[in-house]
Amino acid sequence: MYPANEEEALAVLKGDDPELAATAEALLWSTWCRSGNSETDRLFRAGVDAMQNRRLEAAEEFFSRVIESQPDFAEGWNKRATVRYLLKNFSGSIEDCQQTLMRNRHHFGAASGQGLCHMSLGEMREAAVCFRRALEIHPHLDAVRHNLAQCEAAGGGSGYLN
16 A cells, blocks of 8 residues: 555555555655745755755755745755755754754654764764664664664663753
């Protein structure tokens, strides 16, 4: 059964079929990348284009404008978090990942991204918590599972974030 909506897609992620999970993931990203406002979506696409062309400062500005115009649009926060990670602004990226997760608690990308930031800062315990959260939502993320194993090997244990 192919997922027809976000709720079904999230349920499919936890299933045993990796191909169906990939379809569900694509549906989620497609859903999450639409704000419902044409001007916000235009700014969002401009930010994605700038990011893909490695114009990271411009991309950060576009996503900041997306956030200003529609602060409840979780993916605006997530994309700015990605840009900030690429700019090595790990604390700023962590803040944006947290904002994303406040607006969309199922955002496995933000949970994983926050984990990557903590990992880059040498905060393995915090990173492990984030990677576990991402895997609870989407167990088929092999790269996240690998990152979690690295954190645990480095002493990440089973810590909890406050």
